[in-house]
Amino acid sequence: MQQNVPxxxxxxxxxxxxxxxxxxxxxxxxxxxxxxxxxxxxAAFQKFSAGGEWFGSGxxxxxxxxxxxCCVVGAKKPGSAS
Numbered sequence: 001m002q003q004n005v006p007x008x009x010x011x012x013x014x015x016x017x018x019x020x021x022x023x024x025x026x027x028x029x030x031x032x033x034x035x036x037x038x039x040x041x042x043a044a045f046q047k048f049s050a051g052g053e054w055f056g057s058g059x060x061x062x063x064x065x066x067x068x069x070c071c072v073v074g075a076k077k078p079g080s081a082s
Contacts, residue, residue: 029071036064
């Protein structure tokens with residue numbers, strides 16, 4: 001006697017894989033961009049008000065902002081032309 005065992009498929013998402021990838025890239029990009037801008041404001045405060053160490057945090061802020069912009073721009077919406 002053979003039993004039917006239900007299988008759990010990882011591809012049972014109601015959204016196509018392209019949509020999940022697009023959404024993950026856009027959310028990650030916006031989070032990176034917001035984090036970079038917040039760190040940039042803190043680095044500017046360190047430079048002009050407190051006179052503290054600001055170069056490292058400013059460089060990290062620039063890298064985070066650029067990474068966030070690249071993620072958002074590079075995310076190709078599924079179903080769009082080109």
